[in-house]
Amino acid sequence: LPYSMLRKGWDKYFRGLAIFDLSTGLFIPFILATGFVIIASASQFHTTPAPGFVPDVEGGVITVEPAKNLVGPYKKLLADRVKSQVGADEFAKLTTEQVQ
Numbered sequence: 001l002p003y004s005m006l007r008k009g010w011d012k013y014f015r016g017l018a019i020f021d022l023s024t025g026l027f028i029p030f031i032l033a034t035g036f037v038i039i040a041s042a043s044q045f046h047t048t049p050a051p052g053f054v055p056d057v058e059g060g061v062i063t064v065e066p067a068k069n070l071v072g073p074y075k076k077l078l079a080d081r082v083k084s085q086v087g088a089d090e091f092a093k094l095t096t097e098q099v100q
């Protein structure tokens with residue numbers, strides 16, 4: 001048996017407890033640290049929309065004109081998302097105004 005177990009007074013009957021103690025002592029801090037890193041990175045790197053694409057306040061009016069070079073790719077991205085959500089057949093039935 002390892003010296004650390006013998007020093008605690010544990011013999012071979014405590015081997016299962018020792019494995020549990022070691023695994024939880026390593027696993028729980030790893031989960032916590034990883035979770036905190038993910039939360040911190042999400043708060044720092046989460047995208048914010050460019051000015052002019054969403055209203056300034058909830059239910060408000062868009063007060064800024066978006067950059068012209070961003071409008072085309074943004075609308076294409078939204079159209080692709082709608083197409084994947086409703087399906088290609090239903091998307092083909094939509095009018096231009098509905099897609100916009």
